[in-house]
Amino acid sequence: MKNGEAEKMIPHLLDKWVAEIKAPWPPDGLHHYSFGSFWTWMENNHRLYTQFRAVPNARYVAEMWFDKLTKQTWRN
Numbered sequence: 001m002k003n004g005e006a007e008k009m010i011p012h013l014l015d016k017w018v019a020e021i022k023a024p025w026p027p028d029g030l031h032h033y034s035f036g037s038f039w040t041w042m043e044n045n046h047r048l049y050t051q052f053r054a055v056p057n058a059r060y061v062a063e064m065w066f067d068k069l070t071k072q073t074w075r076n
Helices: 003-021 035-045 058-069
Strands: none
Touching: 003 035, 003 058, 035 058
16 A cells, blocks of 8 residues: 555545544534544554555554544644
């Protein structure tokens, strides 16, 4: 899996995850989305997208994408 391939898939996977946990979407700034929960869900259901080369690592880079998509970049 290449970094770009994973990045393209994250929005789709995020939509699926949000639907499963029944969280409000799109982000309204009031709801806090848990990257740890999302990452665990991806590892259990879509492991391929957690395994790509990145510096410092795939989890860190995916969290940056997640924060951007969920409008939680203030956490960084």
